[in-house]
Amino acid sequence: MASLKLEHIYKVYPNGHKAVSDFNMNIEDGEFIVFVGPSGCGKSTTLRMIAGLEEITSGELYIGDTLVNDMQPKDRDIAMVFQNYALYPHMTVYENMAFGLTLRKVPRTEIHEKVMWAADVLGLREYLDRKPKAMSGGQRQRVSLGRAILRNPKVMLLDEPLSNLDAKLRSQMRSEISKLHQQLKTTFIYVTHDQVEAMTLGTRVVVMKLGRVQQIDSPQNLYDHPINKFVAGFIGTPQMNFFNVTLKEEKDKVTVNFKDCEQPNLTLTKDQVLKAEKKYLQGDKGIILGFRCEAITAETELVKGDNIVNVTISHFEELGNETLIYGDLKEVSGLGNDSTTSVIIKATSKLGYKPGDVIKAKIDVQKIHLFDAESEMTILPPIPEKNVLPVDIVNEKMNLFSNASKPESIPVDFVKDGTISLPIDSITVGKGKETGTILKIEQQRKEYLALVEAGNKKIFVLVNDKAKVGDKITFSVDYSKATFRDENDKLIASPLADKDDISATFVNLKTAYETTKNESFNQIRDQRIKAVNDEYQQKETEFAEKWNKLLEEAKVKEESLASQADSKKAEVLKENEQLKLDLANAKTKYAQDKKECKAKHTEIKKTEIAKIENQYKQMWAKEADEYHESMAKNKDADSRRSRRLSYQVFKESFPQMKNNDLERKTNALEFDKETELNAIKSQFSQFKNFTTDKIKQNLVKFNEEYHPYNALLAKQKEELKELQNKKKDDLLHAELIFFFKYEDTYQLIPDEITNKIIQGLGNKVFTKIFKIRVPHANFIKTNDGKEYKVVSYVNYGDVKMYKCTTDCMGEKIAIYINKAEELEIGQTISLLPDLSSTEIYETELNIRLY
């Protein structure tokens, strides 16, 4: 049981194919997560990366709180169920399930208990002595599940476990898996390409396409609020209906015009599209309208009022309890269906229509979805990205919400009016000079979105859970993120990137030292080595003290027990003798049982075969008799011929039939025999294992009790070795220090970041160029930093920044820094980024490393 964290996970294959790009997700303990998507979308790859079967190119994977990127699959404490079951064919069901625990050296009695528990949970008790080949697909998959659950793993991974089963078994297993999850309360991750499985099983579903996550949400939310056209089309059967339309804002409503067909316009209320950007409502931008088959109705009594379209029926699909009407918004004849105008309507029956009829259908506009035709993203996101507002310029000053602080960064001297676009994260509630009133609050997952009226404008802001409708709030605006266009749509001010990019290369100590001859670099290394040495010196002394004491105690104890040791040893040996004797007896009994079992089955086989032989002999005789009889009686040529032919056919197929029957019987008997033999064998081997364990344990226990000194000595050696190895490792790490090189400036990289970069790129790090993205506030003034010239001072309303420039790789680059202290224009300052709060990218493949 554990949570999982996936941070910027990438999988890039050696041929450059990006199978998974920037996968981010937090999975909570006990969740049932389903990865779904068409084939080749990277869902299985992601699962295999979690399992450790596939290396992670870049990014971090945490199971619980442990980073597991470099951990072996066996150490991750996960279990996996494979599509093709992957049972070990040479082992019985019992051995298959016990194998994992045997490898982990779990005591045998415990293994036995657990196998029995798992067998009970999955109803496999009576199959324990069978081999996989004697079982059906559903049973095999259940064994595979049993093998997984019995280790009580932190995470259960299921890779399309049901795709090899037939439809009926699949739905049965589906509910079993669901029950299993409720019973175990373990984190499940389930991969499937079947959206029905995804919707029915998942507490949250991850929809993926071409290696990218499209949407992560609960099944209901995916169905009701798909984020883009792909998700809308992928989730739900039959597929959502899509049409090309345009939106036009009118006085108090918004009209929807169909582009590819002649249909009356639909009307929406303005509130419905409040979150949509204004540019979509001009009537010229391509929009995709989507609605599901249940959001349109053709039932006569419901078709009245607005939003009615004409549908030409092409054909029906009757599903018993409901009927799908396939039609087209265009009047087409025959089969010339145009996919951009075809529509599916759900109805209770055929409603008395026939193909070719033109009927009226009403669209429920409350249940429609609107997508941008170019990006295919929804234009009504749960949380809009930005607020686009009209701005009046009064006295060469912006009049936005009030006359509070206005940014000098937006030059409005020669502009009459225009529009400003403020990203939602540029508005911070709770401080600042602007005020407004909350009109509406809606909860979007863990965030609260409020519609606020400020001045004469309505904006969306994020508030905390305590805010209520009607509250007065204060907020501030970060104009560095704003875009301003004048009345002719000319760009006046564009947003400042929220981070500055600087380029760097990765160098080791030797290179850094040789180029700069800076002794302080070597000093850093020496200090680190010294620190490690000091640390271990102390540890070693502690270790020696601890063990000396322990060993001395052990010695004293051993001496005091020496007098009893011999008699005790004799006792133990005697007991072991008895156990060995028992074992030998069991062995002879086992051999005998086996022999008897074999003899019994040979006998059974013989009688069964004789039975069949006899049966066929009779059949042969009977047919021959009948034939001769009918030939003797019958004089009609035609029927004689047909009788003769049928006899011929019988004679020809007879040996084959007999063989088939014999083979079937022998196979069945063989299975029975094998199962019985396995049962005898496993019974014996359990006894044998138990006894040999006991013999060993008796000796070990004796030694521990009466000769503790030697045991301790061995343990001490082991621990000492471990300590020394650790020291060696730490020393090696202390020696390895790396720098980012900016032109002629070097910056020491913290170990944490170095590890991640090297983990991501291996030994290619030295040939790559890195892009470091630094937030404006995270430049630190130091003495040995890179020199920047302060060029100007920019006022972004509540935020103030200095623009600084420098030469980097032959180019002049500008950065903006956000510092509390006053800087002089023209001054040169020496700066370095605070690496712990930056993002680091590799430029060639554009992979985020930190």
Added chain:
Amino acid sequence: MEKKHYASKRALEKGNRILVYAILIVICLIWVFPFFYLVFQSFGLNPNPKSIFPGPGNWTINNYAQLFTNKSTPFFSWWLNTFIIAFFTAALQTVLVLMTAYALSRLRFTGRQALMKLILILGMFPGFLGMLVIYYILKLLNLNTSIYSLILVYAASSMMSYYIAKGFFDTISKSLDEAVLIDGGTKNTVFWRVILPLSKPIIIYTILVSFTGPWGDFMFGKYIAISGGLQVNEFTVAVGLQYLTGFDEYYGVFCAGAVMVSIPITALFFWLQRYYVEGIAGGAVKG
């Protein structure tokens, strides 16, 4: 009309079958003739290479007796030498071949493809092209005076015949490996506890092939025998039998020796055959 067609087709099929069997029987006779010839000759009192049967009154087991008792034809020593060489070569070679095949089937390492191609190309050269080199290497290691250095010679190049085992391993589903890795095993566990138990047929095959190779090899044995200046009792059976052909009076003994040589191989085959059960991998994965 219909009936006639039916009957003629049947007759044709029957005729065809008779023809096929006739050809097969002829081929079979040609094929087993040398063996029977050898067996009969080995029981002949007076060697007469020109007739198949020794003739009435000429039957004897004297050749066999002489084979084991005559000091100048130390057949038992040869047989033992060869058996030791073949046994150790088979053991070494089986392990090497299976491990190589597993590595090339399952592990993905740099140069894997190149290595496979290289082995393929090297395999196209006749093995004895390397004789000279092998001789010098053996001399360097001071091994050229012992017939047992043949073990080293045979085993060294043995992993070149990994193809069939690799082909077999390729058919075992990779998810079995992955299941073991997740269950807590290592690549070693996969190989020894899952792949090998599933590969009985191919193990048997490898043992048989790697035993028969050294058992019947003449070229390298003779080479070492000559260059090392070995005594007669240090020969392998192939070299020894060739030595016998140098004496006309040993003709019958030679035939008896040849028959004796075939016995271990036959025994080995019959012993291993019962493990040679196909379909052992059934039920591993959906099939």
